[in-house]
Amino acid sequence: MTRRQQDGSLQPPVLISLTAYGADLARRDGQAALGRIAAAAGADGVEYRGELQRGHKDEVREQRAVAEHHGLSVVWSSPEGLWSETGSLDLAALDRAFTTALALGAGSVKMSLGGYREGAALEGLLPWLRHGGIELVVENDQTASAGTVPPLRDFFARATALGKTVPMTFDMGNWHWTGEDPLDAAQAFAAQVGYVHCKGVLRTPARWVAVPLDQSAAPWRSVLRRLPAGVARAIEFPLQGEDLVQVTRKHVELLRSVEIPA
Template sequence: MFLTEMNDGQSQINLLKNLTQPIDGFEVRGEFFKDDKADELHQLMTLAQEKSYSFYYSIPEILFTNGELNEHLAEHFRIASEYKIDSLKISLGVVNLPTPEQVTVLNNLIKVTGVNLTIENEPNPNGTIEHLVDVCRTLTELGFLGGYTFDAGNWYWINEDPIAAMNALAKYTTVLHLKNIHNQETTLLDTGDTDWQALCAKVTDSTPIILEYQINPADLADELNKLKQYLKVS
């Protein structure tokens, strides 16, 4: 939401502290931390505890490289546990189908740390509807304890329809990254090419919906209110 401000050097913690609109939680992005990452994570943990916010963290890496699990996963989970992060999110990467042994590794990390993990679709050939359905079905059959983050925008970069994707993946979706797209650019919710309300209608009432696109400060309150009002009447 604060891409311009972060590119100008503002920290994620200060942006969240200055947010006046009511929210239920936040997701920070690993690539936007500065040299004082540990201090900022500590402040984010404190803010989440003080405000009773859900605390999500987006890992700027992929889960699988040529079918092998990310070798840094244990460290990511250790950090998440230390700073009381509720859930980690990571892009799928390159894998045919996860193996039982790999799911066991992931489940053990989740169980030992108490931190959730969700896997996100990518805007590249690894993120097609067909492949994501195969991966999610396999993970479910193997008893994966984590979930799936449905990114509403990434489908436009691989010429697939987000509504068709949601129809195929709704039963696996545990987090919705909501955004709208026109000409491969993010837009305000009501000015893009996706029926964003139709996406929201497909997930359960308990599914976190995270706004994940650049919003000008003048539009922020209105965008949050659009989603809140829709959720109240749906």
């Protein structure tokens, strides 16, 4: 899916994480409808979100049909962590995630570490790293146990020691919520990154908030340039306006404009 320009630079695929349209719209119209908006705007794929499912009988079938009709790649985002709060590998959560991903025709399942504890045994996770032809990708979230450098570094190092490569979903915005520097994190994890969540951030008096990249106070272009060329990028910031196709297209084109030298 990566595009190569005439000058040899790369344009990675751009996906839309459907949280970008807001929970209210997703629950009113359904994620299949939002997938059509993403396709009309020229996105290469969609990230369907478990927390936004409405539980309708034919929901997953409709979502798969939209993706296949428009030629969209699919990532399934599970809201559950790989490890439970007690520190045990959550095999039931893995089974739920991969069952849904298989029904969707997804290429990847995205999960966070959850209640992972440094030094945890990974052998039970190994059969799930690529299960049913679907790849597991691990995201840094907004928690201390699954969104800071030490546990993530420990996890990836332990996987490497077992001879396994686990792709990382690098969420450039989440580092601000956990007090980490995204540029330092990009340097630390660049070799692991297989997917990037792109969001701008602003600091309000009370908290960090997600904003479009062109409104961000953070150096998002510099972060992207520290990450591997050709890796898929997902929009995960608010997409709002009367013409959502046009709004989405604008931001898809912005992300594509940050070319990475060959």
